[in-house]
Amino acid sequence: MEYDYLIVGSGPGGVSAARQLCYANTAILDVGYTPDRKFKHSKLSEALESGDMESLLGTNWETLDNIESEFNIHRKIKSADLRYVMNGEIFRVYDSNGRFITKGNGSYAKGGMANVWGAQLLKYNKKDLDEVNGWPISINELEAYYTELEDHIGISGVNDDMSQFLGESDNLLPPVELSITSKYLLNNYNLLKAAKPDIGIKVGRARVAVSTVDRNGFAKYKAGSTEFFKPTGEGIYNPKNTLDSLIQNKSISYFSNQKLIKYKEFEDYVEIITTNNKNEYNHYKTKHLLLACGTIQTAKLVLMNEQLTNARINFVDHPPILLPFIFPKCIGNIINNDYFPIQLTATLNNKRDMISLYHPAGMMKTEYLLQLPIPLNLSKNVLSLLLNSMLIAQIWETSTENNGCLYLDDNCDICIKYPYPKKKNIFKLIYLMFQMGGITVPNLASRYPPTWGYHHAGTLPMSLEPGLLQTHTDGRLWKYKRIRVIDGSVLPSLPAKNHSLTLMANSARIADLTKKCGY
């Protein structure tokens, strides 16, 4: 089978490139693993009330896995129905002393990691790139793609105080509904700001790929707190939807059940070999191969193909810090849990950390019980009261130090070595939140392990003069003419913001350059 453009992977990067290359003899290949069962409830409360224990705890009690160790399995893939999207390549994570920290998975599902994303799609700006250094492209080269993607996806939010940090955007959809606690915090922020303009923090509405109105034939988001039990649901953008439209329009070809195992570049074409679940081999020819298997899986693929299995390559991540805040004035409020979890965003002045403020819902109450430093029976009694008045701050820091590495072990399994980041001073945030009515104690802050946030990047970073295992600014692997990488692997470092929209914009940019390359 011969194509002009062959994209491997149907996650955010692959689909974004496919949009640029449609109607141009383009095909997408992926494993496209599909579930054999689904979480059948539209709301978590419905599942709890019906006593559907199998859906909630899993056929094989999968949800209980974390009682053995908190980091045994990522919260987002505890549920049986989410695991299918995360059944890709396994990776193991070690700290700088070689001590095992956690393990994770890539994704083989249509839509890739977007099936479990938090849907924060944010633009980088010049300041972000200036701070991280090392980006061989300017923000101007991404601007047009950002705008086009925002129009296509539909981002909800408001141009407010956070616009200085997140950028102004036209055509934002109405923002997601705020919980009583979020409204209280935002109101206090505005009052405080009115009294003293420079209060040291900016707070604003979240920018998320959540349709708050019916749009383009898709229903608006139906809040139901099911995000930890099933893949992104109605109203949350998933590249899978775009891919389905492209397939339906016959603007691209799509082949699932294809796992890329080998590529080889010739003068005028690239030949690839894939395998399926029956271990049958397929051969494809293409003028241009675009790899979008995900930061970790693409890295492994390249290392294996180049027979560089002993190499250690760069790996960038930003492990988040979680810090719960209780708003005593909100204690006793009766609220439902049907809010989109990401409610507000914030950033401290003079710093470029990003703080996402979450409404704590979507998990079973038992998940939270060990967080309270009191006997379990009493935690159970008081937890509901506290959850209703709580927001959880997730703090993302800029990741400029390239101190992580990815390598393959003797069995060619993926290993990541990443030092736990240094302790962070969070006292200023605690003080400012206190002024806005929120209280916490520093001991409640927990640093999640590296890779836990799934913000992976930098394994095959773009460079103006790429060396071994690096890429050109048009995505080409260092010594190749027709093989490009278009996923998070090519982003050299990570500003504090979520990088999903940027990797999509960059993928579209590379696809455009591929189209215009003249060969």
Add this chain to the structure above:
Amino acid sequence: MNSLKDECIFLYKSFFNKKPDESFIDNYIRVHNETHLMEIENKGEKHLVKLIEKKNLNVFGIEYWLRKRNKYNILTKKLLVILYISESDGKHITIFKNDIAFLSPWNTIIKTIIKSFALIIVGAFQIKKNGI
């Protein structure tokens, strides 16, 4: 199997002051038989629940201190299994629901703090007395 059944009844009673139904006990036993989560690696933990049950000690006061020592001790794990099953079986829904109208939430919080102190002291005393 009987020991798991007795253990389930004891732990459940500690939470809810009543006996669990048969399906609850079945699920509790299934978690033990169908997963490796309840494998006991530490010899000291092997007879722990039995000892607490036999001497009718305060489960929650003791669990608090064991959790401080090791977050993943066997007693905490067993209590979490009781909670997971009860939260998801649809029969204990009011206990976990968070839209209950609390007439005086601060009363609940203050009572919880006082009770916590009492339980923690009892737990410390029983741990010392029984060499746990």
